[in-house]
Amino acid sequence: MEWSIGDESERYSVVMSNEGEVMSLSNITMDGQEIELPNLQVSSDASSGRLIVEIEGIPKFAHIARVGDDWWIHLDGRAHVVKGYEKGSQKGQDSDSGLTAPMPGTILEVLVKKGQRVREGQTLMVMEAMKMEHKIQAPSNGEVSLIHFQEGDRVDMGSALIELAD
Amino acid sequence: MFPEWMQGAPNRFDTVLVANRGEIAVRVLRAVKEAGLRAIAVYSKPDSESLHVEIADEAILLPDGPLSENYLNQEAIIEAARSSGAGAIHPGYGFLSERADFARAVSDSEIVWIGPRAESIEVMGDKISARSRMISSGVPVIPGDEVSIPEDGAHLGPLAVAAAKVGYPLLLKASAGGGGKGMRAVREPKMLRTEYEAAAREATAAFGDGTVYVERLLTGARHVEIQVLADTHGNCIHLNERDCSLQRRHQKVIEEAPSPAVSESVRSSMGDAAVLAAKAVNYVGAGTVEFLLSSNGEFFFLEMNTRLQVEHPVTEMITGVDLVQKQLEIASGLEMGISQDQVTISGHAIEARIYAEDATRGFLPAIGTLSTWVAPSGPGIRVDSGVRQGDEVTVNFDPMLAKLVVHAPTRKAAIRRLDSALSNFVALGVVTNISFLRNAASHSAFLSGNITTDLLDSSDISEFSDPEPPAKTLVSIAEAALRMGLDKTHSGVAGNPVDEHTGHSGDPFRTLSRSYP
Incomplete structure (x- = not known):
């Protein structure tokens, strides 16, 4: 999957590596270019249905919901939509004439x-x-x-x- | 069985039908049950699974089709009251709440109408008759004029003459408009026709009337309104003001009480004017007199809403008076049991309206399924909601989902509490204005209390835009969620553990393996 933040044009590709229950960010690219890698781990908080996200050692909770290929994420008091695309799909497919x-x-x-x-x-x-x-x-x-x-x-x-x- | 508080009342009832939907139906139904009365809901087919239907003691299905067949269907609602044994009808706000013919039809059916007399609604419901009644009663009004336009709208001559007399910029209102519909600002004469046509169309679509009213547009004014309460024994008091200056296209966004712009002397003279206005129409029940407050402390009557307001909770928070309970008491014919000198102000309350709308796309209403809906809670936080997690948000109704109301000792503390509560308000699956509300409430103009009704419409929207999203974190979360197979559409708090002993989660007194008797 490739990802974009809402309707922004940048496409991200993410590689997560498993360490037991915890996933760590091991590679991230934006429009094909590798970008600086934060220290980031994600694990599931099964009892509440949320995810625990640790960024540079600071844990936060994220509420998530999937609608189609999109993920709705509530983090740090704001809701965001992260859109998923099949790898290599046409860029800006819904921008219009x-x-x-x-x-x-x-x-x-x-x-x-x-x-x-x-x-x-x-x-x-x-x-x-x-x-x-x-x-x-x-x-x-x-x-x-x-x-x-x-x-x-x-x-x-x-x-x-x-x-x-x- | 009548509840104890109603003993001795002349117009007793034991069952109340609430002729509304959404958050206000929920609010009123809960108050009715709390008062020891049976609560009857009405609903249309798309609302079968709604919260207001769920919490009612009995819910009656109205005919399918457009609003005129159900929530605006007077005969069907009165019939529902009859069949369910309801002795009173509460209309909520919107829908039939300001329809004099409905108030009359209810009373004629020997059912108690929880609202003002039909004549009061009639006088105040027509902006032109309201204005002349206010003038004759000595309540200050804005310079303006009425114009009747021929059916086809071909001749705008009289309108142009009236407009020139009132002066530009002006506000064009359909006489039967309200809630920002059928209301247009005209800044220069050449825009008159275009804006008139738009206003006439909106008014016809929403209300089915076409008379027009022009008035001077006061720029840099605040919208301040006074809550009044009157009973059938001739008592009439006011419960201080609410400041609703933060508006977008004449739709209120954030309301607060007390107003940061109202001094003790303005409060007292505005309160007196509101009581005067209410008495001028022999008002009974809870009502709101809206004023425009100019920067020099002058104020002008805008209109009277002859019903409960959306923003009534901020008044309840600072005065401690339950307005819906008072409506029930007054409707039963009891004295209101509170005098003007017993009305106090405690702390500061702010309400933010949670809408399903996209602030980044011109505030277009949004639709979808509320996959996650977790409302904030805690000291000084009240959420009046009409929806639950899993509910469908459709285009059939108003896009207001809920109201978040906070109460704190000071305005500054209330603003902090509002931001914190908005941050903890999780709504996913449908675009909401929660983020926009945070931006608006942290805008320097709001923080300073210097808000005028044209702030949002005259500011660059980028002043209220979201901070840069944490892109790397968000895409990592999405990838991880996908890899973990968390792909059910309705995720969220479904897995909330319920403690076997206390019946609720997170009880600090529960232990892991033992339960106390």
Whole structure:
């Protein structure tokens, strides 16, 4: 597995070595480059379902939960998502030229036409979700190449709404 | 069987139906049970496994479909009260809580309505009639004007005239709006049409009304509200203020009491104004009068919420008054049993609203399964939660999951306690605003107490962004967890050992091999 922190682009590969119940970090790379190795051990605290993480000798507890290939980790008062990828899978696979619905909802307005040139930040569509309006804005300058929905259509989370070409 | 405290009350009831869901239904159902009454929940199908259904003595399924078929379905809720023998209905907040027609329908069905009279709701529920009633009662109001827009919204002439008279920047509100919906700031005349159209759409989607109200937008003001309590015997008192200045798009984020900006003299004059406002509409029960407090100490009536507020716990913490218990007593026709000079302030309380939303993506509501949900506990920590570990967070309802309330002797100590409690609040599987709340509560403006309602909207969001995550540690944990085969989706505290003797884990009096009789 390769890992990223949330949607950050850096990919990490980690080698852990077993010493009985304890796993020690023995190698770590970021985007293929070896990086400085902290003294880090991980063991399971079976009774509470948490992990005990020792960093440079200081123990901390981590709550963990797996959702699909992602691990949700609560450490030091913050929750993080560490995303897992099969080794060598395409980088940035979900970064987009098509714009997707951030939430399930309804399309209220389509403000552009196919073939129209748009500026970065220009509002392309307005959708309603959770009783609030959300603007779908162009991530970059481009030309509208495809519009997938019309006003009044219901859309699911992640549906491609509109596509831009350079 | 009526509980002892209700003996002698004119409108006795032994069973209360709570017409709500989520954390407030849980809060009220628990109070009802504590008061020695039977607690009835109502629910829609997606809520079958919800916490509020679980804790009720009896739960009644409402028809499937949109909200209008269940939580907003007046006939079905009154029928549920009848069939379950409920002598009273508590509406919570939101949903039917500020619907005068519902209050009337409940009373007409010979069921006790735990709330103010329908007429009070009517007057205060319409911003325009509320305003004129306040003016005639001598409560200070913000410069503003009402405009009725034709159905199709084609002619904005009258709106433009009113807007010019009030002055920019201004706030455009749908008369029947609330909670930040159907409310838009207009900074310059050319944005009037765009913002009007957005406000009208939101208001229609959420409330089904389209009259518009314009008022001067006071920048650099604080949102300070006064909790009032009135009974049917003519007693009306206030329970000090709450400061709800930390807002995002008019949605409250963190609330506290007392307000760091309110002096004893402002508290007393604002309290008097709130009591005046409540008396002007013959108010009964618990209500909140909202004011805008400008930096020079002037304050203006904003609106009155004729119901229990989301943030009512901060008042309970500093005054020691259980507002829901008081609502029950007042509804039964008893005197409220507390006088103005008995209301005190003890320490400082802060509430943070835990939302399923992604602060890094424009606060979009988030969904998913709460694989891990461990709420903090300890002295001075209260969590009013509507969810449990394993619950599904969907788009069907408001994304507020819980409220974390802390109480400490001073504001500084309360802020430290808030940060500590937020750090120990573990919610995994669904993106929450917990981290954002920590960042907001440690922002210099919040620490100094100099918060204005436009702080979050006018600041660069990067001022509230998370510290750099410990990447190496996190990826090592993920790899180790994967290698250990900890791959069940719902992990967490499932393996919590329960002591056979005491029935709970971590008992300091238990021994390894012996148990005492």
